[in-house]
Amino acid sequence: MNRRAVYSRGGSPAEVLTVVEEPEPAPPERGQVLIRTTAFPVHPGDLLAVAAYPGAAAKPVPAGIEATGVVEAIGPDTPVAPDVKVGGRVSVFPQPGAWSQWIVADAERVVAVPDELSDDVAAQMLVNPLTAVMLRREAEEHLALGYDGVLVQTAAGSSVGRLVTGVSRFHGLALVNVVRSEHGAAGLRERFPEVPVVATEHPGWADEVRRAADGRPVSVAFDAIGGKLAESLLDLLTPGGKLISYGLIAEEPISVHASTLVGKSLTLRGKNISRWLSEASPERRASDVATAGQIARGLRDQFDVAATYGLGELAEAVEHAVRPGKVGTVLVRPW
Numbered sequence: 001m002n003r004r005a006v007y008s009r010g011g012s013p014a015e016v017l018t019v020v021e022e023p024e025p026a027p028p029e030r031g032q033v034l035i036r037t038t039a040f041p042v043h044p045g046d047l048l049a050v051a052a053y054p055g056a057a058a059k060p061v062p063a064g065i066e067a068t069g070v071v072e073a074i075g076p077d078t079p080v081a082p083d084v085k086v087g088g089r090v091s092v093f094p095q096p097g098a099w100s101q102w103i104v105a106d107a108e109r110v111v112a113v114p115d116e117l118s119d120d121v122a123a124q125m126l127v128n129p130l131t132a133v134m135l136r137r138e139a140e141e142h143l144a145l146g147y148d149g150v151l152v153q154t155a156a157g158s159s160v161g162r163l164v165t166g167v168s169r170f171h172g173l174a175l176v177n178v179v180r181s182e183h184g185a186a187g188l189r190e191r192f193p194e195v196p197v198v199a200t201e202h203p204g205w206a207d208e209v210r211r212a213a214d215g216r217p218v219s220v221a222f223d224a225i226g227g228k229l230a231e232s233l234l235d236l237l238t239p240g241g242k243l244i245s246y247g248l249i250a251e252e253p254i255s256v257h258a259s260t261l262v263g264k265s266l267t268l269r270g271k272n273i274s275r276w277l278s279e280a281s282p283e284r285r286a287s288d289v290a291t292a293g294q295i296a297r298g299l300r301d302q303f304d305v306a307a308t309y310g311l312g313e314l315a316e317a318v319e320h321a322v323r324p325g326k327v328g329t330v331l332v333r334p335w
């Protein structure tokens with residue numbers, strides 16, 4: 001049997017996600033790889049997809065988008081990425097229905113896991129590093145970045161935020177990290193002592209960001225929150241600056257008067273990794289996946305695991321995944 005997480009209507013993930021049993025998949029066909037999964041991450045985006053599902057589904061919708069595991073079989077005459085072989089460890093993204101004991105994946109989306117990476121890192125090897133790559137590319141289109149311009153990011157203690165910090169340091173980009181609590185700021189300072197961190201629980205936090213920028217223009221902001229915080233970031237940006245919105249944690253909308261955008265010639269840009277991958281050429285995708293692998297190897301200490309659950313504890317896992325103060329990604333081991 002195969003056990004798989006599914007939902008039949010939108011709503012609170014802890015309530016609507018269930019685990020069903022179904023027959024084991026048939027042998028893979030041409031172009032497919034059969035994977036026995038060993039772990040999958042619970043990403044905020046997975047939970048958003050469940051929460052936002054409109055109405056009731058005609059048939060259960062498989063959950064999840066990323067997983068790691070071991071190749072059980074490769075379809076006949078199937079071209080695979082380097083080092084993908086039967087018995088070898090692989091990760092897969094985007095894989096709708098990744099929260100399952102068995103996955104029949106499109107071979108083009110399967111990449112080998114480097115030997116030096118643990119299964120815990122392998123389970124997070126694609127979505128978050130690719131997001132960091134996507135954001136960095138978007139930021140580098142701003143001429144000041146890498147010169148005198150400063151980058152600001154919110155939710156800096158998140159799994160993505162820590163990778164953005166590591167990547168920014170590697171590329172010499174000036175960064176100011178923003179988190180909501182002084183507790184979170186202290187943890188981040190310990191990890192990256194040379195990167196300034198500001199906590200929005202201080203009323204004067206925006207001035208603290210300006211002081212940390214030390215007279216240099218705040219040219220780019222990465223924002224995973226939205227709402228009022230995004231509005232404050234628009235105020236912080238220098239004329240010609242760019243706000244890149246990639247998450248929707250805040251309930252309220254981003255409210256901005258046109259004069260703010262017009263007066264300072266600001267750019268407000270939304271980015272998401274699914275669209276990035278579908279818009280990128282195969283060569284760009286392959287290059288980005290290779291970069292994601294480099295990030296996983298180079299920053300493997302930043303792939304913290306908040307906790308690991310079994311498939312039978314899915315409700316606890318999804319509850320933990322949105323718990324305030326959690327550091328790292330929640331993983332599920334499906335066997």
Ligand SMILES: NC(=O)c1ccc[n+]([C@@H]2O[C@H](COP(=O)([O-])OP(=O)(O)OC[C@H]3O[C@@H](n4cnc5c(N)ncnc54)[C@H](OP(=O)(O)O)[C@@H]3O)[C@@H](O)[C@H]2O)c1
Nearest residue numbers: 044131155157158159160180224246247271272273324325
């Ligand atoms: N666009 C894309 O393609 C894409 C791809 C990947 C991720 N994302 C987004 O990136 C964000 C981070 O993902 P992740 O997996 O790295 O998340 P994560 O590790 O679960 O971290 C979530 C972070 O959000 C902070 N946070 C939660 N609610 C907040 C609030 N109301 N105000 C301020 N901060 C708040 C938390 O801070 P505390 O430590 O204080 O609790 C925590 O640092 C999510 O919004 C996710 O949807 C987008």
